[in-house]
Amino acid sequence: MVIIGAGECGGRAALTLRDLGHEGPVTLVGDEPHLPYERPPLSKEAMTSEAPLIKAIASDELLAERSIRHIHSVRAVAVDRAAHLVRFSEGSSLGYGKLLLATGSVPRKLPMPGLGGRCVYLRTFNDALAIRAHLKPENRVAIIGGGFIGLELAASARKLGATVTVLEAQPRILMRGVPAEIAEIIHKAHQAEGVKVLTGQGITAIADDGTQVRITLADRQDIVADLAVIGIGAVPVTALAAEAGLAIDNGIAVDENLCTADPDVFAAGDCCSFPLAVYGG
Template sequence: MTAGMVIIGAGECGTRAAFALREAGYDGTIALVGAEPHLPYERPPLSKEAMTSDAPSIKAIADAERLAGHRIDLKGATTATSIDRANRSVRLADGSDLAYDKLLIATGSVPRQLPLPGLGSRSAYLRTFDDALRIRRHLREGVRIAIIGGGFIGLELAASARKLGAAVTVIEAQPRILTRGVPGEIAEVVHDTHVAEGVDIVCGDGIASIDDDGETVRIALASGRSIDADLAVIGIGAVPVTMLAETAGLALNNGISVDARLRTSDPDIFAAGDCCSFPLAIYGGRRVRLEAWRSAQELGGLAARNMLGAEEAHACVPWFWSDQYGLTLQIAGLPDEGERTIRRDLDDGAFILFHLKEDGRLVAASGIGPDNAVARDIRLAEMLIGKMARPDPEALTSPSVKLKSLLAA
């Protein structure tokens, strides 16, 4: 076997890493192993465009011609079953082996399973394009959709379903929607927008039981309320895919444990994307696992460079976004790192919350508004966060003071 670079996982992170290897001048073989039969594709459209389009299609990261042009050998519709660290090889489901000089694990995450009996053919999770096609068939006028989980995926799907005329109920066990990483002030805007669009949001109520008979899903809540739906979509978070790494004896810590250079406990194996956790220098080495599109891109490129010996530490600021009903929510940094929050009001009801340490250091910025109303200021805030800046709080709250001037200072 001729050893080269092997990447397990043909999603955003793994595919970007494959191209980044070529961009960095690597001339050896690259094998990209993906479980799905499709070309590598973007996942963010699955809860949006793939739901509302008359003819849903994948948004490919790269077509077959581009993959071939970069000599990336896509091995689709197969999985890696084991890693032989001693001989530096990966066994595939068909029994073949891939030798590697360096290996990247970019296996991503999968939906967290609802730990209740009673799920059937009218219950679904959203992770793949095929999942999206299955859900899309139900989204039309008069159909009742129950969404279990008030996070980003569930709410984006709720917005798409309402656009197509479906009746939507969102069930969230926590006291409010978007409890993970989104400030309450912004979550309230999202909540009120969904209610105004006709979504029934139930918060603070758990699920006692589910009965899916293949025609109707009957959901009994802890409060005694009963909800009937033609389809239940479960979106209660995601768990990292780590079994391959665990079986190979790699260290785990909220995913595959890697250092700031994305190297695992084996120096020849790297991990990147949703499946791994890593230390963030700007937050004192706090270990995080990021489930975000841009993070997958950034980590894929970083892993590729370090597989080639760059020894480059992670230095990016986390960034998340969501589009719903013409509103765009953007978050730079980690809001829970903040110890006090100040607000900057913009035009058309848009606003940004700046999250500061007690010493004045800016650690995060959260914004919401129509279209791209907050995009520029969030980007500038992201740069301030990366510089570990301590901007004047009065300047941050004043719309007349341009954030660019604070960055220059």
């Protein structure tokens, strides 16, 4: 079994294979230099704890004990389904009997000109460290997107003393996440902690001159910040599967057993779309 994607999904899949008695080789391949780790703490504990640490789901010792080979800092670039091979960015390849794609998702990009080095996204631990460096009392942080990630970052930034403005184009925060009554409670809680929350405001322009970011809203109001964090959703990472000829349907299409149309290729986690009985399939 080869698992592409050494995040929480891929890492836990490798461990669970052993828990369920799989005795064949298991290889876990990831493009980050770290052990498999949890991403939810990146917007919370990794921002506010005195010493930001990765919340790893397995140590090197545990992986070795479970006979799980972990290849890190390598990017899969192609899957040859006929030859049962995965090819990697540095030119090597690896054969598989069964393949699990656990490539996750990446932040949705803001499709606007003017974004520079002070307009950032949060996905990895290294992203979290870079953002954390700006969360200090003298700094102004603009967060574009009033979803869970944006609001968690807003709370963390305020805890560290930064001035925070949340910009949400929808009529309210958490439009897709919670009912309006709950969103209102959360909105008021953030305001009580000093977060400025602006809803129903589209962005017409962004100018990042390398020292600060100027965000112009639809009402011509300008928000000036030392850092802009963009959190407007995520998109599944499907290119590897698509180029291998697998079906894509808002993610890598799988059945109720997480199997693609190829019986030797599975997909799990944020990268896949799957039928759910509670929603009628």
